[in-house]
Amino acid sequence: MKSLPEVKAALPEYVGVNAQVLQDVAKRLDKAYKSFFRRVKAGQKAGYPRFRGRDRYDSFTYPQPSQSSVSGDGKHVYLPKIGNVRIKLHRPFAGKLKTLAVKREGAEWYAVLTCELPRTEPLPATASQVGIDVGTTWFFVTSDGEFCENHKLFQASSKKLRVVQRALSRKPKKNGNRHKKAKARVAKLYRKTARQRLQVHHEEAKKLVIKHDLICHEDLNVKGMAQGNLGKQIHDVAWGQFFQILSGKAAWAGRRVVAVDPRLTSQRCHVCGHTERGNRASQANFRCLSCGHTENADVNAAKNILAQGLRFVAQRISLEIACHEKPRPLGLLRPERV
Numbered sequence: 001m002k003s004l005p006e007v008k009a010a011l012p013e014y015v016g017v018n019a020q021v022l023q024d025v026a027k028r029l030d031k032a033y034k035s036f037f038r039r040v041k042a043g044q045k046a047g048y049p050r051f052r053g054r055d056r057y058d059s060f061t062y063p064q065p066s067q068s069s070v071s072g073d074g075k076h077v078y079l080p081k082i083g084n085v086r087i088k089l090h091r092p093f094a095g096k097l098k099t100l101a102v103k104r105e106g107a108e109w110y111a112v113l114t115c116e117l118p119r120t121e122p123l124p125a126t127a128s129q130v131g132i133d134v135g136t137t138w139f140f141v142t143s144d145g146e147f148c149e150n151h152k153l154f155q156a157s158s159k160k161l162r163v164v165q166r167a168l169s170r171k172p173k174k175n176g177n178r179h180k181k182a183k184a185r186v187a188k189l190y191r192k193t194a195r196q197r198l199q200v201h202h203e204e205a206k207k208l209v210i211k212h213d214l215i216c217h218e219d220l221n222v223k224g225m226a227q228g229n230l231g232k233q234i235h236d237v238a239w240g241q242f243f244q245i246l247s248g249k250a251a252w253a254g255r256r257v258v259a260v261d262p263r264l265t266s267q268r269c270h271v272c273g274h275t276e277r278g279n280r281a282s283q284a285n286f287r288c289l290s291c292g293h294t295e296n297a298d299v300n301a302a303k304n305i306l307a308q309g310l311r312f313v314a315q316r317i318s319l320e321i322a323c324h325e326k327p328r329p330l331g332l333l334r335p336e337r338v
């Protein structure tokens, strides 16, 4: 950041860019390298930070925007060094404006405002606890025997996505105009499906958080993301997003989310504890070879996940009492792991 004046002297085009925007670029670079070294240290797949040319660099941030950046009538946003830009305000915003980012998505531009709001009151306790088992047939199945379906809305656009993707692969000239247009169509549809998925995740997470004090789900990190086919990996990424949203909403509402080791949860009988691969009579049905208990296989797994989560919470609470620990802060975004 200190060398920015030198950069500006050598490259006069940088003078036209807002100073805080330039500083934010340096902060982003620092963050990329810090994350890289953290991953190296943790022995994870590291991925060295790559140079981003102008086609890949899609946003810039004003870290300390003026509180009056958006005009009173909501029709313009003021961007220092650029000026007033016409906007379509999608929803009213409240609280203290913390950052203002300008983002490009294909041919669309967005102004992204982050605001600080006072913490809301936690939701009243419901004395209800639930385990959820995510899968491919159903989005998730709960220990109460509720089945949340994979939304049709999303499936319809997935089908469209396959069509445009096929069209793209038929355009032979890699840098031709038709190829470029087909690529833009794929990207646009991809963004649409991602937005739809995000909306569904928010809605479903909200329903769970309203209903239950404790929500237990499987820990995807234990499951091993790299194994299996590509389709499953994509699903894992989607579930990762869902669990993250769930944890965030739970923290706001004063709820508890626990991520449990999912191993053997699909093979164990939740009634007698007998664990054997043969218990799973088919993909959908569970029949215990020891006690004869029969149930939907996913509901049985969800009940095991809940039981494991409850054991952890009981231990954790007795530990908190024994150590005179203060209750955990509500702002904890990461689920507890067991």
Ligand SMILES: [Zn+2]
Pocket: 269, 270, 271, 272, 273, 274, 288, 289, 290, 291, 292, 293
């Ligand atoms: Zn049994």
